Amino acid sequence: MKAAARAILGAIAVALLATVARADTPPPDYAAIIAAPDRTDADRKNGERRAAVKQLAFTGVQPGWTVIDMAAGAGYSTELMARGAAPGGTVYAQNPPDLRPQAKDAFAARLQRPAMKDVVYEQRPFDDPLPAGVGDIDLITFFFGYHDTTYEAVDRDKMNRAMLAALKPGGILVVADYAANPGAPITTGKTYHRLDEAIEKREIEAAGFKLVEEGSFLRNPTTRATCRSSSRRSRSTSTCSSSRSPEPSQGRPSQSAIRASSGRK
Numbered sequence: 001m002k003a004a005a006r007a008i009l010g011a012i013a014v015a016l017l018a019t020v021a022r023a024d025t026p027p028p029d030y031a032a033i034i035a036a037p038d039r040t041d042a043d044r045k046n047g048e049r050r051a052a053v054k055q056l057a058f059t060g061v062q063p064g065w066t067v068i069d070m071a072a073g074a075g076y077s078t079e080l081m082a083r084g085a086a087p088g089g090t091v092y093a094q095n096p097p098d099l100r101p102q103a104k105d106a107f108a109a110r111l112q113r114p115a116m117k118d119v120v121y122e123q124r125p126f127d128d129p130l131p132a133g134v135g136d137i138d139l140i141t142f143f144f145g146y147h148d149t150t151y152e153a154v155d156r157d158k159m160n161r162a163m164l165a166a167l168k169p170g171g172i173l174v175v176a177d178y179a180a181n182p183g184a185p186i187t188t189g190k191t192y193h194r195l196d197e198a199i200e201k202r203e204i205e206a207a208g209f210k211l212v213e214e215g216s217f218l219r220n221p222t223t224r225a226t227c228r229s230s231s232r233r234s235r236s237t238s239t240c241s242s243s244r245s246p247e248p249s250q251g252r253p254s255q256s257a258i259r260a261s262s263g264r265k
Contacts, residue, residue: 030056064088065138071145074106091119094129127159136168142175150189160207
């Protein structure tokens with residue numbers, strides 16, 4: 001990801017929620033997770049610009065859950081998921097085989113932290129993210145990496161269907177990414193490291209996910225927006241929108257998060 005894209009922090013976030021409700025389980029104290037004294041200063045600073053408490057709450061991660069963190073990079077979001085799924089949870093951190101050595105080394109260093117003890121590292125292709133036999137997943141997170149798959153050797157339809165197949169009934173997918181202007185071409189993914197959120201939604205829905213809920217916690221008139229979606233194979237509804245901010249040649253990027261349902265009953 002280019003430095004300019006990191007600075008602008010426009011994004012799309014998509015969450016996928018299946019029809020099985022989990023309201024009977026009280027949510028963890030997400031603010032306490034973010035405020036844990038053993039988190040690093042660098043992670044705290046990163047969390048400030050990502051509205052970490054709200055973002056973690058938006059995923060709905062619970063103790064005991066099994067999670068896949070796609071495009072884990074250096075492991076910032078992986079560690080958050082591991083903290084949210086503890087105790088008793090497992091987080092699979094996926095990175096592509098050609099991950100930059102710097103990010104790989106940073107993840108290896110992070111893996112030594114106690115909070116990462118239930119993390120399983122998987123360096124696998126985006127369109128084949130899990131080893132055989134791993135499934136029944138509660139939550140998949142895919143933060144700020146979907147746009148990279150548009151210019152890499154990735155079969156995105158296969159990737160999205162693999163994520164859908166991995167989720168248990170009621171499973172959730174949350175996607176966050178840098179958003180380009182509506183109508184921006186798919187080549188924007190490589191040129192400006194952001195993508196028209198409509199492209200991501202269309203591709204995710206084509207795999208069987210349906211957008212059902214929008215989150216606004218990352219909205220910012222100058223940088224971001226957020227929405228959420230749920231992934232069902234039967235019926236579902238969808239809502240999503242975003243805000244915009246200035247951007248070279250592509251106008252106004254945003255962050256959004258959407259929720260969809262995979263509803264296998």
